Amino acid sequence: MTGILPTYQRFVNGVPVPSISRRAFRLREKYLIVSVLLTFAIVWLGALFYLPEFKSSSVNDSVYNVYKRIQKAGPELLMPPPLQQNDVGEFPVVGMMHHGHGVEGDDPHVVEDRHRLRAKIDEDMSMKVLERPEFEVRPSISSSRASSKAPNAIEEPGKAASKFVSPSGPKVAGSELKYVAVALGPDADPEVRHKQETVKEMMRHAWNNYKLYAWGKNELKPMSKRAHLSSVFGPHDLGATIVDGLDTLYLMGMMDEFREGRDWVAEHLHINEIDSELSVFETTIRFVGGLLACYALTGDSMFKDKAAEVADALLPAFETPTGLPYALINPSTKASRQYHWAGPNSILSEIGTLHLEFTYLTDITGNEVYKEKVDRIRQVLNDIEKPGDLYPNYINPRSGQWGQRHVSLGALGDSFYEYLLKAWLMSGETDDQARIMFDTAMQAALDKMLRVSNSGLSYLADLKSGRVFEEKMDHLSCFSGGMFALASTTLKNTLSERYMDVARKLTHTCHESYARSETKLGPEAFRFTGAVEARAQKSNEKVYLLRPETFESYFIMWRLTKDQKYRDWGWEGVQALEKHCRVDGGYTGLVNVYHQQPQGDDVQQSFFLAETLKYLYLLFSDDSFLPLDEWVFNTEAHPLPIKGKNPLYRAVPRHINADDNDNTL
Numbered sequence: 231m232t233g234i235l236p237t238y239q240r241f242v243n244g245v246p247v248p249s250i251s252r253r254a255f256r257l258r259e260k261y262l263i264v265s266v267l268l269t270f271a272i273v274w275l276g277a278l279f280y281l282p283e284f285k286s287s288s289v290n291d292s293v294y295n296v297y298k299r300i301q302k303a304g305p306e307l308l309m310p311p312p313l314q315q316n317d318v319g320e321f322p323v324v325g326m327m328h329h330g331h332g333v334e335g336d337d338p339h340v341v342e343d344r345h346r347l348r349a350k351i352d353e354d355m356s357m358k359v360l361e362r363p364e365f366e367v368r369p370s371i372s373s374s375r376a377s378s379k380a381p382n383a384i385e386e387p388g389k390a391a392s393k394f395v396s397p398s399g400p401k402v403a404g405s406e407l408k409y410v411a412v413a414l415g416p417d418a419d420p421e422v423r424h425k426q427e428t429v430k431e432m433m434r435h436a437w438n439n440y441k442l443y444a445w446g447k448n449e450l451k452p453m454s455k456r457a458h459l460s461s462v463f464g465p466h467d468l469g470a471t472i473v474d475g476l477d478t479l480y481l482m483g484m485m486d487e488f489r490e491g492r493d494w495v496a497e498h499l500h501i502n503e504i505d506s507e508l509s510v511f512e513t514t515i516r517f518v519g520g521l522l523a524c525y526a527l528t529g530d531s532m533f534k535d536k537a538a539e540v541a542d543a544l545l546p547a548f549e550t551p552t553g554l555p556y557a558l559i560n561p562s563t564k565a566s567r568q569y570h571w572a573g574p575n576s577i578l579s580e581i582g583t584l585h586l587e588f589t590y591l592t593d594i595t596g597n598e599v600y601k602e603k604v605d606r607i608r609q610v611l612n613d614i615e616k617p618g619d620l621y622p623n624y625i626n627p628r629s630g631q632w633g634q635r636h637v638s639l640g641a642l643g644d645s646f647y648e649y650l651l652k653a654w655l656m657s658g659e660t661d662d663q664a665r666i667m668f669d670t671a672m673q674a675a676l677d678k679m680l681r682v683s684n685s686g687l688s689y690l691a692d693l694k695s696g697r698v699f700e701e702k703m704d705h706l707s708c709f710s711g712g713m714f715a716l717a718s719t720t721l722k723n724t725l726s727e728r729y730m731d732v733a734r735k736l737t738h739t740c741h742e743s744y745a746r747s748e749t750k751l752g753p754e755a756f757r758f759t760g761a762v763e764a765r766a767q768k769s770n771e772k773v774y775l776l777r778p779e780t781f782e783s784y785f786i787m788w789r790l791t792k793d794q795k796y797r798d799w800g801w802e803g804v805q806a807l808e809k810h811c812r813v814d815g816g817y818t819g820l821v822n823v824y825h826q827q828p829q830g831d832d833v834q835q836s837f838f839l840a841e842t843l844k845y846l847y848l849l850f851s852d853d854s855f856l857p858l859d860e861w862v863f864n865t866e867a868h869p870l871p872i873k874g875k876n877p878l879y880r881a882v883p884r885h886i887n888a889d890d891n892d893n894t895l
């Protein structure tokens with residue numbers, strides 16, 4: 231019987247263990263069941279009260295949250311990689327995209343839908359998932375500013391924050407330092423935070439669409455959703471938007487995008503393979519400047535090496551009797567020449583806007599050649615006789631003589647003056663020659679070029695042979711408000727007060743040129759003739775090319791005066807950009823700012839990402855974020871560190887190889 235009846239006899243390794251009585255076993259079972267049920271109840275109640283997804287009690291919300299997480303993991307989870315474009319920026323014939331037994335690509339609408347879906351996902355990512363910049367809090371390097379706590383920097387709870395961080399502990403090699411401050415501290419006004427996040431979302435929209443439709447090409451045509459092949463850098467795969475936009479991504483904390491751009495530069499930017507003419511000036515301010523800013527911010531030596539590679543490709547253009555460079559260079563053939571429209575002349579703003587980048591490159595590589603080139607330019611311009619203390623826009627690099635006697639703080643002249651001031655600042659205020667040249671020229675400019683309209687608007691007019699040429703100011707000249715304010719606050723001299731007064735007035739006039747248009751965006755040039763003030767007259771003056779200069783001045787003026795109106799004006803600009811320039815495929819310039827429904831020019835300029843969005847973002851940032859006494863902005867808004875004041879300068883002692891790059895102020 232016992233063999234047939236069920237038994238509770240248990241065995242462990244074949245050895246019988248004493249049985250538990252039936253009665254005792256049931257009691258234990260009961261305890262077990264009760265405790266399991268209790269555990270379930272506690273977990274359920276906890277979930278109900280503490281988890282936000284459950285609290286909202288909507289199944290849809292929970293599903294949405296899961297979807298959001300998948301998005302964050304990357305759209306590649308949902309979508310195949312984007313189509314590759316051919317040489318002329320078009321997508322391949324879709325019928326070639328076979329997937330298993332179906333021919334998914336036969337219908338162009340399927341491809342179009344995929345693009346739309348992808349764009350939607352990207353858009354959702356930008357709206358719903360706000361990223362914070364990477365930050366690490368480790369022992370900081372010793373620097374008077376670095377060691378003092380940045381009031382609004384993000385920090386790990388209970389630890390001190392520093393803007394300059396080394397991942398490797400107290401013994402710090404310069405190449406390992408990186409900039410980690412964030413733009414707004416935890417106590418920031420929510421409205422300001424919202425405005426800054428709006429600008430960041432604009433950057434994401436511009437970048438995602440460039441990535442989707444023109445990746446590796448220079449610029450995007452946001453309306454036709456393809457590469458812009460006739461940009462200033464032509465049809466070649468130089469990735470101008472990537473290089474120009476990278477430091478903005480870094481500063482906005484868009485690290486995934488920054489890394490993909492960085493990797494593109496490392497793998498695909500090969501300037502010596504380019505067999506067409508590039509502008510020495512544009513390549514310097516956008517490529518060399520952009521790469522140097524990334525090097526300063528991150529300490530990643532790839533950026534320094536690429537900057538040197540690009541600058542090296544430009545050097546043959548400096549082989550002229552005076553050392554003043556030609557305008558164009560073919561990196562592959564090394565042939566160099568001038569623009570046809572400029573005759574034998576080089577352009578003042580072009581030859582005078584290399585100084586920051588080339589000097590810094592010498593300091594961080596130890597290679598003297600770059601500094602020698604720009605010192606020579608400086609010497610020629612310092613020594614030459616200047617009509618009325620001003621510098622005409624054209625100069626012949628063979629004879630060293632001026633061309634036409636046309637003087638401007640707008641097109642063809644502008645950033646030469648800007649770089650005199652900034653060379654002095656970036657040198658740690660030791661380049662006295664630059665500051666003297668700046669003050670002398672500005673005194674003359676204010677005496678001869680500053681005009682006041684009938685209604686009291688101040689503006690800077692161009693001169694021809696010493697006389698006012700036209701009662702007109704370029705949008706390009708609108709950077710000058712910021713420049714005069716910076717000059718006023720960095721050196722107290724007899725001109726300081728006048729500089730600040732002029733800075734306020736010019737920035738006001740530039741704002742008027744925006745306020746007086748139907749779109750609230752400013753024209754390329756505006757006139758002051760009779761009843762017409764601060765408005766364009768000719769059709770080619772009525773365009774808005776997504777330019778940054780007015781916003782640049784708002785940013786500098788805000789930092790230096792703390793007058794709320796500059797932030798308000800910047801926000802007006804953001805809203806106008808969103809209303810008129812934003813399209814599905816990015817941001818477009820406008821053909822006529824005076825139309826209620828303006829037509830787009832279908833170009834997303836690389837400087838929109840490098841400058842316009844960066845300055846707007848900085849306008850809504852704390853003063854401790856890229857402080858003006860530690861950084862100067864090159865003319866393309868790429869931040870470069872100030873020597874002696876910013877530990878990220880990373881100069882190498884001249885006798886030491888750049889690879890052993892210890893941090894040296």
Ligand code: DMJ
Pocket residue numbers: 645706777778779837841865866867
């Ligand atoms: C930029 O490339 C630079 O700001 C340059 O100095 C002038 N033109 C554009 C922006 O308008």
